[in-house]
Amino acid sequence: MSEMDEMGDRDVELEPGEERAIWEALESGLAQGEPTDELRREYAELVGLLPYALEPQEPSEHLTARLLAAVRQDQREDHLHRSVRQLTLAHASRRKWMMPLAAGLMLWMGGVSFWLYRQAGEQKSAIAQLTQQLSTAEARTARLVSMQEKYAWSRANLALVTAPGVGVCSLGRASEDAPAAARGALYVASDHQHWYMMVEGLEPSAEGYAYQLWFVSQGVPVSGGTFEPRPGAPVELASDKMPPDVDAVSITLEPREGATRPTGPEILFGDEMVQVL
Amino acid sequence: MTDRNSMDDKALLAAIAGRDSEALQELHRRYSNMLLALAQRVLGNRTDAEDVLQDALLQVWKQAERYDSKRSSVSTWLVLITRSRAIDRLRSRRVVDKTVTAVSLEKPSAHTSPQGVGNVFNLERRHRLQQEMSRLPSEQRQVLELSFYQGWTQREIAESTSIPLGTVKTRTLLAMKKLRKALQDEIRELL
Numbered sequence: 063m064s065e066m067d068e069m070g071d072r073d074v075e076l077e078p079g080e081e082r083a084i085w086e087a088l089e090s091g092l093a094q095g096e097p098t099d100e101l102r103r104e105y106a107e108l109v110g111l112l113p114y115a116l117e118p119q120e121p122s123e124h125l126t127a128r129l130l131a132a133v134r135q136d137q138r139e140d141h142l143h144r145s146v147r148q149l150t151l152a153h154a155s156r157r158k159w160m161m162p163l164a165a166g167l168m169l170w171m172g173g174v175s176f177w178l179y180r181q182a183g184e185q186k187s188a189i190a191q192l193t194q195q196l197s198t199a200e201a202r203t204a205r206l207v208s209m210q211e212k213y214a215w216s217r218a219n220l221a222l223v224t225a226p227g228v229g230v231c232s233l234g235r236a237s238e239d240a241p242a243a244a245r246g247a248l249y250v251a252s253d254h255q256h257w258y259m260m261v262e263g264l265e266p267s268a269e270g271y272a273y274q275l276w277f278v279s280q281g282v283p284v285s286g287g288t289f290e291p292r293p294g295a296p297v298e299l300a301s302d303k304m305p306p307d308v309d310a311v312s313i314t315l316e317p318r319e320g321a322t323r324p325t326g327p328e329i330l331f332g333d334e335m336v337q338v339l
Numbered sequence: 340m341t342d343r344n345s346m347d348d349k350a351l352l353a354a355i356a357g358r359d360s361e362a363l364q365e366l367h368r369r370y371s372n373m374l375l376a377l378a379q380r381v382l383g384n385r386t387d388a389e390d391v392l393q394d395a396l397l398q399v400w401k402q403a404e405r406y407d408s409k410r411s412s413v414s415t416w417l418v419l420i421t422r423s424r425a426i427d428r429l430r431s432r433r434v435v436d437k438t439v440t441a442v443s444l445e446k447p448s449a450h451t452s453p454q455g456v457g458n459v460f461n462l463e464r465r466h467r468l469q470q471e472m473s474r475l476p477s478e479q480r481q482v483l484e485l486s487f488y489q490g491w492t493q494r495e496i497a498e499s500t501s502i503p504l505g506t507v508k509t510r511t512l513l514a515m516k517k518l519r520k521a522l523q524d525e526i527r528e529l530l
Binding site: 076080081084087088089090100103104105106107108109110111112113114115116117118119120121122124125126128129130132133134136137140253306307 | 358360363364367371372373374375376377379380385386387388389390392393396397400401410411412414415416418419422461464465467468469472486487492511512515516518519522525526529530
């Protein structure tokens, strides 16, 4: 046992607050929500110095390119969100006077009800008609918001599939048992994180079943989610997360709640990524 | 156009908060060699390390306005973000090897930066850190590295190394205290 190790069993002489500062620096690095005194700051900076003992490693050009592509994508999405926000604000300003209109209608209906209460049963059909009109207006508003959200989503996906460095993987029938019209395409952005997939020709899954997407990385399948197509409608999926080193994509039929690994029949498969732009 | 090379780290972060992607590139140029070494030391895998570094720099891009100069220097903030991401990735992989490996010096890899890359200042800092780390008794260096690079709690270190918890804590405190004293000048430069 070294001399220092013998000392290890004795109490260490510490300044007030020093032990806390050390654990804080090692566990989280920075104190959150509390004033930082000089001792805690010194230990935080000490922790920040530790990696300088390592041999520096030069990042690959590929990393730098991916980072810049991700930053550009973020800048485009930022611009898109601002555009959607402007549309939403314009819509909100319309909603601003629709709400007083609806409130006015409600007040008028109250007056009419009071009159009806006194007149008993004469204007019942008029009240029912006005209520219906208000419901229709609210439903129209909800549809408009939903359409704008879908528009923003479609624009983001369009930006992805037309961006420089995008890769495309075609998915074909995995066996003769798969529907003849089944096919798909996976678009992967140059950052290998953002992806968009369109699949069509799948038959609706049976009750209790769903299709499940798999990203296969070095032979290990990682689930990309489940989906249940509607008859005759293509399926669109998108995400900003993708496992690293994907070399194949597969779609299988699984129980509705999803499986931890592929257990059902394989419907679509693709393993060739082509860079198109 | 402002020359980002001449901007200090805080000014670079302020520029990044203003969505200046060239400022982010300059920060990447200044620190990625060290940050990638950190991520690779934690994960033991270059591919994962580069993924983590990219995530960390993207986090800097999106959250530059959250940097608080009263809490740390820019370089320490970057180290803590990268370390946090790397340890999260390590834990999510569930491949933490509880077998304690012998402490050894970092071996150069094919991607090691040649001497002089970065700047002379970083080279000197690296020599100082290596010097002071090598002066620590191996037992103290071991618990410190398990805590910092693997994100293990003191209890996990004690269980894996079969050393009493109290001894693990004491060795860690001693190591940190010694390093703080030995590296006072370097720490003051960052305050």
